[in-house]
Amino acid sequence: MLFFSLFKTLVGKEVTVELKNDLCISGALHSVDQYLNIKLTNTRVHNEQKYPHMMSVRNCFIRGSVVRYVHLPPGAVDVEVLHDATRREARGG
Amino acid sequence: MASLQEVPLPGTALAEELDQRLLVVLRDGRKLLGTLRSFDQFANLVIEGAVERIIVGEQFGDIPMGLQIIRAENVVLLGRVDEAIDAPEGLTRIPAAQIKEAQKGEKELNKLKSTIRARMDFLDLD
Numbered sequence: 001m002l003f004f005s006l007f008k009t010l011v012g013k014e015v016t017v018e019l020k021n022d023l024c025i026s027g028a029l030h031s032v033d034q035y036l037n038i039k040l041t042n043t044r045v046h047n048e049q050k051y052p053h054m055m056s057v058r059n060c061f062i063r064g065s066v067v068r069y070v071h072l073p074p075g076a077v078d079v080e081v082l083h084d085a086t087r088r089e090a091r092g093g
Numbered sequence: 094m095a096s097l098q099e100v101p102l103p104g105t106a107l108a109e110e111l112d113q114r115l116l117v118v119l120r121d122g123r124k125l126l127g128t129l130r131s132f133d134q135f136a137n138l139v140i141e142g143a144v145e146r147i148i149v150g151e152q153f154g155d156i157p158m159g160l161q162i163i164r165a166e167n168v169v170l171l172g173r174v175d176e177a178i179d180a181p182e183g184l185t186r187i188p189a190a191q192i193k194e195a196q197k198g199e200k201e202l203n204k205l206k207s208t209i210r211a212r213m214d215f216l217d218l219d
Contacts, residue, residue: 057174059173063136
């Protein structure tokens with residue numbers, strides 16, 4: 001549940017999601033669920049000419065299984081806190 | 094009880110999209126447009142009044158598909174489509190039969206390109 005919790009702290013932040021089909025979508029993180037499905041609002045697709053069908057899409061739901069990377073804004077994650085949380089989770093706490 | 098309200102129930106992520114006109118992008122690159130009528134925790138979908146949108150160059154066309162159940166593993170993303178800008182900017186709509194022809198033409202061309210490329214492999218292109 002660690003990454004689910006991490007993503008919940010990032011709600012509202014501007015992120016870029018890169019999919020396994022190389023599509024890159026930037027937008028504000030609206031919500032995330034336990035499968036790490038991601039909902040973005042106010043989306044913008046990189047290289048829009050190549051994906052003309054995405055021009056009329058402003059909000060989207062991305063299935064967690066097709067995500068390759070989520071690019072986070074710099075400074076959005078406190079690595080020390082994450083580190084401690086990881087140890088706690090690994091101990092089963 | 095407060096925690097129950099904070100954490101949405103598993104698999105309710107798409108409840109807001111019910112009865113909305115959506116664009117569904119599938120893993121093989123196909124694009125379906127239709128109204129979301131049902132879903133489950135895996136994002137299996139029921140899409141009513143579905144059309145497959147084919148885009149070839151500057152032209153696009155819709156092929157009616159009726160009621161579809163989409164198995165979740167094939168879903169890449171769902172996007173809410175703004176009806177006002179439903180037709181992609183700069184593209185012209187052509188009838189279903191014509192867009193199928195255009196798609197066939199494009200496939201042939203791509204096939205030809207890849208065979209030429211394969212034969213010219215020794216030239217070390219790109």
